[in-house]
Amino acid sequence: MFSKACEYAIRAMMFVSQKSKAGERVGIKAIVNGIDSPEYFMAKILQELSRKGLLQSTKGPNGGFFMDEAARKVTLDKIVSAIDGDKVFVGCGLGLKACNEKKPCPIHDEFKLIRTKLKNMLETTQIGEFTENLEKGLSYLRRN
C-alpha cells in the first residue's frame, strides 16, 4: 500500500507530533529509537519532509525536529503525497495507463470506491489526533 519510506514518515511524524505537544524537540536518534526505523534512511526522509514544510527543525545544541500547532493538524494524505507521490490516489488497480471513465478497466468502479474511502480517511485524519492514545499506551509506533 504505502512504501516503507512512507510508513516510516507517518510513524515519525506521529512521534514528533506527540513530543512536540509536550514541548520537546527530538533528534534523529530519539526518533529512530522511538519508532524503530533505520537511522540514515530516516534522516533522508525527515529532510524531505522538512523541505516540504511538513515539520520544522532547528540546528544546534538542543536542536531537533518539532511540529508547531499547524503542522500537527496536517492530514495524512499530505505526508503520503510528499513521500509516495500521488500513485496511491490516481493509478489504475490493474496498472493500465489509460484507464479512465471513458475506457475503464473491468474493476474500475469497484476500485474507485475503495480508493475514495482510503483517500477520504487520509484526508480527514490529522497527525496530531493520535497523541492521546499514544500517551495512554492504547496504540504504539514501534515495530517489534
Add this chain to the structure above:
Amino acid sequence: MFSKACEYAIRAMMFVSQKSKAGERVGIKAIVNGIDSPEYFMAKILQELSRKGLLQSTKGPNGGFFMDEAARKVTLDKIVSAIDGDKVFVGCGLGLKACNEKKPCPIHDEFKLIRTKLKNMLETTQIGEFTENLEKGLSYLRRN
C-alpha cells in the same frame, strides 16, 4: 496496491476467461498481445497460476491456456493470493509487525475498514463477470 505480476495475472485471467467462454484456447503470444504484458514474465506467472489450478492448459498443437466453467467463477482474491500472498489482506498499514487489536497502531481501525472493503470486493467478484463488458468494448485490458 498489487504487484505488477499480480496485475498481469488478473488481466491475463480475464482475457483467457473471455476467450474460453467463446470456446477458444489461447497461447502465450495471444495473451501477451491481448493484454500488453512482457512475454517471458507472463509465461512464468501463467505457470504459477496453472500450478495452483486457477487455470488449465494443454500442450501440443492447438494447445494453450483455457478456463473451464468452474475456473471462470474463481474470485479475484484467489488470484491475488496466488501471486502476492496475503500481504494485501493482513499487513499493518504502518508496517508494524506486532500491530493487532490488543496493540493497534494509530490508524489500525480506519485501515481495517478499508481493507475489509477491498477484501469483500475481491471475494465477491468472479473473473468471468467481465466477459460481457469486454466483448462490448465497455472496458478493456491493454495498457496503452
Add this chain to the structure above:
DNA sequence: ATAATAAAAGACAAAATTGTCCTCTATTAT
C-alpha cells in the same frame, strides 16, 4: 514421425527500493 505447444528450471540483467556511510556546511546554545 513431426511439429507445435506448454512446463520447468535456471541463469542473468535491469530497475526500483531500501539501507548505510562519509564528508562538508550551516546554525545555534552555551
Add this chain to the structure above:
DNA sequence: ATAATAGAGGACAATTTTGTCTTTTATTAT
C-alpha cells in the same frame, strides 16, 4: 570558540521486483 545538531549531497551496497533468455522435457494433434 566550541560542541552539538540538522542539511545537503553523493557514493555505495543489499534486496526485491521486474523482465529476458536459453535449454530441456512432456504432451498432443496431425
